[in-house]
Amino acid sequence: MTDAHDLVKKVLAELPAWLPAQRWFGGKDRPVTGVRELTSTVLNAEDPVLVHLVVEVEQQDRRAPYQLLATDQVEHCDATADLELNGRLLDLVARDARIGDLRFEREPGVEIPTGLRGRPVTSEQSNTSLVYGSQYILKLFRKLTPGPNPDLVLQRALQEVGCEHIARPLGSITGVLDGRETTVAMLQQFVPDAVDGWAMATTSVRDLMAEGDLHAYEVGGDFAGEARRLGQAVATVHANLADALGSQRADADDIERSVRAMGERLDRVVASVPELEPYVPALREAFEQARDTPGGVVIQHIHGDLHLGQVLRTVHGWLLIDFEGEPGAPISERTALRSPLRDVAGMLRSFDYAAHQLLVGQPEDHQLAVRALEWSRRNRAAFTEGYAEAAAESVGDPRQRGYLLRAFELDKAVYEVAYEYANRPEWLTVPLSSIARITGEGA
Ligand SMILES: Nc1ncnc2c1ncn2[C@@H]1O[C@H](COP(=O)(O)OP(=O)(O)O)[C@@H](O)[C@H]1O
Ligand SMILES: [Mg+2]
Incomplete structure (x- = not known):
């Protein structure tokens, strides 16, 4: 069994080679010259280990924060391919959990079941979305910007005025980046027949x-x-x-x-x-x-x-x-x-x-x-x-x-x-x- 600390160390070492192969990685035009941990939050301490990680990716004169989920369960750095582990994220939102600086939250009045597995959406994406059952889609923003994400801000505002042309926002995950509350994920109603x-x-x-x-x-x-x-x-x-x-x-x-x-x-x-x-x-x-x-x-x-x-x-x-x-x-x-x-x-x-x-x-x-x-x-x-x-x-x-x-x-x-x-x-x-x-x- 790996402990969370060792896992993060291992992942940080693998990231410079792994990141450029990811569809959502925004810096494919130049080499990754360094990766440094910004925040790590242990979601599961053992069996399997699951760590929420925000890293700063350095590429010569450019620096950008990216979000990852690290586990010892799957090969290579990222847990979003693991359907069981993904389930943990929705469970935390369903329970309005707080772990360290991470705040998992339902939108007001929303009830969410626990125990669902999350399968990654396979289409080309700039982020990573996980679909739970036939009702929920959780988008993990990959490249992060400190502050609230406009995706959530605008769709929440639209929901409040009863807009009929959006999928209903159901929850969110918020972390802290550069001392600011930062949206790292958004949960929405999944439209299965779309x-x-x-x-x-x-x-x-x-x-x-x-x-x-x-x-x-x-x-x-x-x-x-x-x-x-x-x-x-x-x-x-x-x-x-x-x-x-x-x-x-x-x-x-x-x-x-x-x-x-x-x-x-x-x-x-x-x-x-x-x-x-x-x-x-x-x-x-x-x-x-x-x-x-x-x-x-x-x-x-x-x-x-x-x-x-x-x-x-x-x-x-x-x-x-x-x-x-x-x-x-x-x-x-x-x-x-x-x-x-x-x-x-x-x-x-x-x-x-x-x-x-x-x-x-x-x-x-x-x-x-x-x-x-x-x-x-x-x-x-x-x-x-x-x-x-x-x-x-x-x-x-x-x-x-x-x-x-x-x-x-x-x-x-x-x-x-x-x-x-x-x-x-x-x-x-x-x-x-x-x-x-x-x-x-x-x-
Ligand atoms: N509410 C939804 N219901 C069904 N499918 C969705 C929903 N939201 C997103 N998708 C699917 O996931 C894909 C990526 O979603 P999108 O929000 O555009 O993410 P990205 O920021 O990665 O581009 C969409 O092209 C669509 O196929
Ligand atoms: Mg899109």
């Missing part, structure tokens, strides 16, 4: 491509009705967020800052991706035009990383999940008040991706390219129309804010150019052809 939006949308695209001469509105898998309902759901969540946490008018400084940030991102990306060069003047002009939005710009809390992989279709309608914001962005940006049209732009980009991903590797097929564009246009229009139908008056119809929406969409596409260049160079044509199209068409 299909994610990306899977639905790409199936529809494939149906259309297989149909030869038919148009998008003629084939069985037409997605436009779903896209429209999704637009309504997103607009409703925005209205609920504004009700719960307020909204305000952007002042000249806010607008200046956001236009400058778009320009700076463009500078950074074009410095390493020469393929973007021809579009720079048109992109700059588009960002400048965002200053002149008639009727002003409303800012509020938003989702911040909205795309088809962050929405679930249930028998009752669409749910939005994962309100953490862009995982790579600093917390100040993730919690800032921003225009809800950023989320609309994110979803519009995602429709474009769903349509064009089948073309990667076969750029010469003109017929498929026409189909992809047709699918994208139809579903983007349906989504925007649905959004306009349900939008709060202050936010209004995104089509009336053409320059602003266009700038946000282009800004997102510039981000995608950098991402694809670094990770999937054969996909670079997807954002680049969108940039060519959007800047060519005008607002």
Whole structure:
């Protein structure tokens, strides 16, 4: 039998080699130069040993805290693959336990059974989620930021105003990091019959491509009705967020800052991706035009990383999940008040991706390219129309804010150019052809 102290020592030694192989590890671009224990909390002292661990991962000049569960039961560092041990976490939440600095807590009025086993979700993730029975999903945040996590803060606020488009938050785990109370995990209602939006949308695209001469509105898998309902759901969540946490008018400084940030991102990306060069003047002009939005710009809390992989279709309608914001962005940006049209732009980009991903590797097929564009246009229009139908008056119809929406969409596409260049160079044509199209068409 290992004792907890020896286990932590062993795990710390293994982490530099193990971390870079984990999907959720955010620092794959450079080597791990050191790992140091920040906090360790013994959850089981023996048989099997289970230790909650927060480590600081050092990579040359960068440092970031990560959460781990260490055990002597499974090979390699991490206990989240062990269904029995995972059960322990839900039990602790069910009992509102406190162990050391860790606080396990149910949301008010929630009852949770004990004795359930937790199986890890296998889809690609930036965190690690465990599913218990058919009712509970516990997300362990991997890279930690001191303070409350926006995922929990925003969904709690939405729950309080009775939002129908989220999975109900049921509990949380809080630790202490840099002397601040820090959300390390969130428990939510699991929706067992849900299909994610990306899977639905790409199936529809494939149906259309297989149909030869038919148009998008003629084939069985037409997605436009779903896209429209999704637009309504997103607009409703925005209205609920504004009700719960307020909204305000952007002042000249806010607008200046956001236009400058778009320009700076463009500078950074074009410095390493020469393929973007021809579009720079048109992109700059588009960002400048965002200053002149008639009727002003409303800012509020938003989702911040909205795309088809962050929405679930249930028998009752669409749910939005994962309100953490862009995982790579600093917390100040993730919690800032921003225009809800950023989320609309994110979803519009995602429709474009769903349509064009089948073309990667076969750029010469003109017929498929026409189909992809047709699918994208139809579903983007349906989504925007649905959004306009349900939008709060202050936010209004995104089509009336053409320059602003266009700038946000282009800004997102510039981000995608950098991402694809670094990770999937054969996909670079997807954002680049969108940039060519959007800047060519005008607002
Ligand atoms: N409430 C839920 N019900 C059913 N499945 C869910 C639920 N929440 C998340 N999932 C599944 O888990 C995946 C990851 O969840 P997400 O919150 O996006 O985590 P991450 O922060 O790791 O991206 C989702 O893509 C979805 O497939
Ligand atoms: Mg996600």
